[in-house]
Amino acid sequence: MNKKIAFIGAGSMAEAIISGMVRAEIVDNEKIIVTNRSNRERITRLEQRYQINSMMDKEKLTTDTDIIILATKPYDMEQAIDSIKAYVTTDQLIISVTAGISTESIQELFGIEIPIIRAMPNTSASIGYSATALAAGIHASENHMKEARVLFETIGTTEIVDESDMHIVTGISGSGPAYIYYLVEAMEAAAISSGLDRDTAKSLIAQTILGAGEMLQQSEDTAAALREKITSPAGTTQAGIESLKRNDFQKIIMECVQAARDRSIELGNEK
Numbered sequence: 001m002n003k004k005i006a007f008i009g010a011g012s013m014a015e016a017i018i019s020g021m022v023r024a025e026i027v028d029n030e031k032i033i034v035t036n037r038s039n040r041e042r043i044t045r046l047e048q049r050y051q052i053n054s055m056m057d058k059e060k061l062t063t064d065t066d067i068i069i070l071a072t073k074p075y076d077m078e079q080a081i082d083s084i085k086a087y088v089t090t091d092q093l094i095i096s097v098t099a100g101i102s103t104e105s106i107q108e109l110f111g112i113e114i115p116i117i118r119a120m121p122n123t124s125a126s127i128g129y130s131a132t133a134l135a136a137g138i139h140a141s142e143n144h145m146k147e148a149r150v151l152f153e154t155i156g157t158t159e160i161v162d163e164s165d166m167h168i169v170t171g172i173s174g175s176g177p178a179y180i181y182y183l184v185e186a187m188e189a190a191a192i193s194s195g196l197d198r199d200t201a202k203s204l205i206a207q208t209i210l211g212a213g214e215m216l217q218q219s220e221d222t223a224a225a226l227r228e229k230i231t232s233p234a235g236t237t238q239a240g241i242e243s244l245k246r247n248d249f250q251k252i253i254m255e256c257v258q259a260a261r262d263r264s265i266e267l268g269n270e271k
């Protein structure tokens with residue numbers, strides 16, 4: 001892809017995407033440029049680590065750039081857009097990974113009818129395993145979406161969704177890795193309290209999650225059918241699952257995802 005790509009925001013999500021793109025060699029490294037609000041040490045570190053470019057001069061950064069990726073926190077979006085909007089034109093493509101903020105709000109902040117795509121990746125992007133959802137704003141064409149897909153496929157899989165579904169997507173796959181890590185913390189604690197050493201527990205749990213994920217991807221079976229295949233009558237799994245049911249596991253997880261979705265809606269209203 002012969003495109004110049006600028007990242008506005010140089011935090012953990014920007015780095016996860018940059019490292020995936022650099023590894024996939026999708027564009028020449030020097031065509032990836034990163035900026036932030038004030039932390040020069042951080043952008044210099046990214047520049048050295050990935051052999052990309054960094055600069056604080058927003059005019060120079062934005063002019064001639066094909067794709068601008070907004071990767072700030074939601075409450076910093078307005079200031080970030082203010083700092084570049086004088087140099088942005090409608091033949092550029094804006095991609096926002098910021099949770100909650102709609103393409104309509106982003107367009108209002110730019111004040112021009114510009115192509116905007118929202119992307120919701122997750123931090124597994126840094127090893128090429130993101131599950132990224134993409135949603136088109138009203139001025140984004142099919143070609144823009146194709147371009148976004150090519151970019152985000154360098155960091156994992158992509159799904160196209162309606163923008164109205166971005167809140168629930170954020171609750172599932174944007175925040176999702178954190179729920180899995182929290183589950184792992186609990187499983188590790190249980191293993192350690194029964195005398196297993198931490199490294200062995202971590203290794204067994206990580207491979208178990210990886211294997212279960214691959215099974216979900218590769219098997220025709222539903223999650224419920226896969227679970228049932230493990231659950232021998234009166235066996236260990238049944239004992240474990242019954243404990244989860246007694247403790248309202250499904251309700252807890254549904255509330256967790258809904259809370260994240262609702263927070264995404266709030267973030268959009270707070271901007």
Ligand SMILES: NC(=O)C1=CN([C@@H]2O[C@H](COP(=O)(O)OP(=O)(O)OC[C@H]3O[C@@H](n4cnc5c(N)ncnc54)[C@H](OP(=O)(O)O)[C@@H]3O)[C@@H](O)[C@H]2O)C=CC1
Nearest residue numbers: 009010011012013036037038039072073076079080098099
């Ligand atoms: N982390 C995750 O798992 C995911 C995050 N996201 C979304 O990605 C976005 C970024 O998250 P994350 O990377 O974790 O956040 P971080 O806090 O790690 O990074 C935010 C970055 O934004 C920069 N920034 C703030 N204000 C401005 C500004 N006015 N102009 C330019 N840059 C600015 C900060 O610069 P400085 O340090 O100089 O202030 C910093 O580099 C969030 O909106 C989040 O919703 C989406 C999917 C997953």
Ligand SMILES: O=C(O)[C@@H]1CCC=N1
Nearest residue numbers: 099170173174175176
């Ligand atoms: O916690 C957050 O707000 C961001 C969005 C998805 C993952 N992290």
